[in-house]
Amino acid sequence: MPPLIIKPDKQALPNDTIWQAIWDNVNLGLILVDQTGRVRQWNDWVAKRSGIPAKSAEGHTLESLFQDELNPPFKSALKNSLTHRLPVVLSNALHRSPLPLFPWPVTERQQTRIQQSIAITPLTGGADEHFCLIQITDTSISIKRERVLKLHSEQLSIDANTDALTGAHNRRYFDERYKIEFNRAQRQGTPLSLLMLDIDFFKDYNDNYGHPAGDKVLIAVVAAIKSQLNRATDVVTRYGGEEFAVILPDCEAPENHAMAEKLRRAVSNLNIPHCKSKITGTVTLSIGITTLECDAKCSADRLLETADTALYEAKHAGRNRVNYLGAAE
């Protein structure tokens, strides 16, 4: 196709040559069928992607040109549009590729049909002549783009909820998840245990060994905690600094005590030297537990405060221990 040269002339409407050029240059498949369903014309876009030149298509029905390659809903849609002269759309979501059209330019690779979105609009050519214009949009690119965007947004939402250093969930995630689990427990009348964990004398560790070493401890502690949690619904989050929160849905005494004890022991068993620890000489955890009992009337904030108080008491009672506190109504 030679480049279009349109002379500025306000008087004249584009002539037939120009209309033909427009018809063949649009980045859209166009098929004009008459009221008997025969192709009157199709544009370059369709010719290239179907492998059938416009001249060979003229005067034939789409069924005879494509035979079994047409999908039945497309045939019905075209028939409906020709009969009732109402516009019809065929979504890519429900049909994918109604027409046997293939990417252009043709490559050596095995060809799969172009993803299509189709609109059929009735046209009146004056007097008693009626036509249908079939417009075909290639949606392959927009579908690919949406896939990429979806992958990106999934990654972003993971990032937004993850603590970059330890890989545990972050505080933002905790706040949301805790609310959801708390409401679920109250609605279903099931118990919910909440554990607050804190690394003993962590500030002293940082001061003595330096921050990079402190970071390694945080990573190791999270890995140790994660290795002990076995249900997908059990959640460990970095609540702040060296403090962690574990949500255990559908869990009450004595299982929550056993779990807390397992976590304490797992960290203690890491045997990470901590010469500034005033108790054991290794890195240890203090843990506060509380439980929302079935049918208890306690607010989410109150339960969280109770777990915090339980942790505070564990610290005062000598650290490296688990302390339980019941949630007051």
Added chain:
Amino acid sequence: MKTLSELHLDALTEVFNIGAGRAASSLSEIVGEEVKLSVPRLQLVQPADINMQTLALNSPRLGAVKQQFSGPFDADAMLLFTEERALEIVRDMMGSHISIEELAEYEQDAMCELGNIILNACLSAMADILKISFQSSLPRYVVDSSDVILRQIIKDTNLSIMLALHIDLTIEKHHTQGNLVFLLNSTSLQELIAHIDHFISGI
């Protein structure tokens, strides 16, 4: 000024049920399973009475497929579903191989097609039976808060009248209710009544 009598409403209900039957067979062909569609009730609503209760759609958000029809009389047609229902319908139509997260990108596309099938079927049944013909715009799908959609209906109505068709749709054993709404101005309503009268007198 004439208004629709019980007899008119009965005749129209029958016409729209023929359309619903046609739409159901088109939809069955796409879904590959039996789709059932019926119009159990038709209601004439004055502009002042248009609200969520008359539409029997109780949801903060609605999805609407719109087409404008013109011919011997003009009508703005709109198929309304609650947003959740719209999503369920799309999921049923596409089969279970698609996850709910993937649906959003297809929702608009698929709802346009569904609405187009139902709206065209109802209008073409009416055109066939009343021996008239319509032109129409391509369908558009909008999702918005119910207030916004309702306000738009009321504004579009502009002192005209609304025909509300309650529709029952069953896809893959899931039962859904929606509404098909036609907005007619008073001239168009008079034309519609004249055509129905003509049809009834011909029986």
